[in-house]
Amino acid sequence: MSDFQQTDTGEVPGIVVTGASGRMGQMLIRLILTDDRVRLAGALERDGHAWIGRDIGEAMGGQPAGVLVSDDPVTTIARAQAVIDFTAPTATAGFAELTAQARAVHVVGTTGLDAEDLAKLSAAARHAPIIRAGNMSLGVNLLAGLTRKVAAALGEDWDIEIVEAHHRMKVDAPSGTALMLGQAAAEGRGAALDDLRTPAREGITGAREAGRIGFSAVRGGDIVGEHDVIFAGTGERLILRHVATDRAIFARGAIRAALWGQDKDPGEYDMADVLGLT
Ligand SMILES: NC(=O)C1=CN([C@@H]2O[C@H](COP(=O)(O)OP(=O)(O)OC[C@H]3O[C@@H](n4cnc5c(N)ncnc54)[C@H](OP(=O)(O)O)[C@@H]3O)[C@@H](O)[C@H]2O)C=CC1
Numbered sequence: 001m002s003d004f005q006q007t008d009t010g011e012v013p014g015i016v017v018t019g020a021s022g023r024m025g026q027m028l029i030r031l032i033l034t035d036d037r038v039r040l041a042g043a044l045e046r047d048g049h050a051w052i053g054r055d056i057g058e059a060m061g062g063q064p065a066g067v068l069v070s071d072d073p074v075t076t077i078a079r080a081q082a083v084i085d086f087t088a089p090t091a092t093a094g095f096a097e098l099t100a101q102a103r104a105v106h107v108v109g110t111t112g113l114d115a116e117d118l119a120k121l122s123a124a125a126r127h128a129p130i131i132r133a134g135n136m137s138l139g140v141n142l143l144a145g146l147t148r149k150v151a152a153a154l155g156e157d158w159d160i161e162i163v164e165a166h167h168r169m170k171v172d173a174p175s176g177t178a179l180m181l182g183q184a185a186a187e188g189r190g191a192a193l194d195d196l197r198t199p200a201r202e203g204i205t206g207a208r209e210a211g212r213i214g215f216s217a218v219r220g221g222d223i224v225g226e227h228d229v230i231f232a233g234t235g236e237r238l239i240l241r242h243v244a245t246d247r248a249i250f251a252r253g254a255i256r257a258a259l260w261g262q263d264k265d266p267g268e269y270d271m272a273d274v275l276g277l278t
């Protein structure tokens, strides 16, 4: 039997995957179809996508999975216990409303959301749990805790810079993970990231201002995701690094979040809650 064939359709949470043909969408579907704790309840793509109406297993190049790719989020999400969503900001804001109407858990991996998108998620979270993280891996969530501690331990004479690298297809910068790590560093310094953030530099920038948190982004090839938090002091540097080599780490985290959220009250949660790191 192919890896893509669903083995169990019993009384386990049904998960709908949005952006089913995407890098994360396909990874999630592969893992869900081989995980006895969950079942694939739907696969969504946008209107006009070549996969609409096709069996998702076949569309991904394997055996039939018994789930047709749909462009109808209203009907599909209505039968979900959880929606795992790695798409794009506007799409995610729309899925949040539908997922809340279904009283299902919304696991949001999408990055690059602006204040308006986040307000829509907060509104939806009044009716159902939303678990959102710029990075769903265990390693990065541990790194965020370490970053907070180190930033708190070192004074402003240690400059904090966050450098991230991703594949050539990534559309947002800085990455959601870089912002998560920046947030942790700012918290360690007892401040809000918006007050300390220095975006990518160019031109005659002047000398570095003490206490700021700088961000730089590299884009190229098939880099899955690499993040350095650099604490640069005088005469020494401390560098905390996470290197992702397989997108399965994000997908496993998202499935774990979908299961964790099943008995939770409406509200906004993150992976630190899921992993018990708070
Ligand atoms: N939190 C985490 O741990 C991680 C987060 N991510 C984030 O997840 C997101 C997706 O990443 P990735 O899978 O690499 O991206 P891809 O571009 O490979 O996939 C995105 C999918 O979403 C679909 N999509 C895009 N816009 C819409 C829309 N308006 N309505 C419906 N569907 C839409 C795309 O469809 P189409 O092909 O038709 O455009 C595509 O299937 C990004 O924001 C990324 O940063 C990624 C990895 C880990």
Ligand SMILES: O=C(O)C1=N[C@H](C(=O)O)C[C@H](O)C1
Residues within 6 Å of the ligand: 111, 134, 135, 166, 170, 174, 175, 176, 177, 178, 224, 225, 226
């Ligand atoms: O777009 C990606 O690929 C990734 N996005 C997330 C981010 O923006 O940090 C997580 C991971 O680094 C991969």
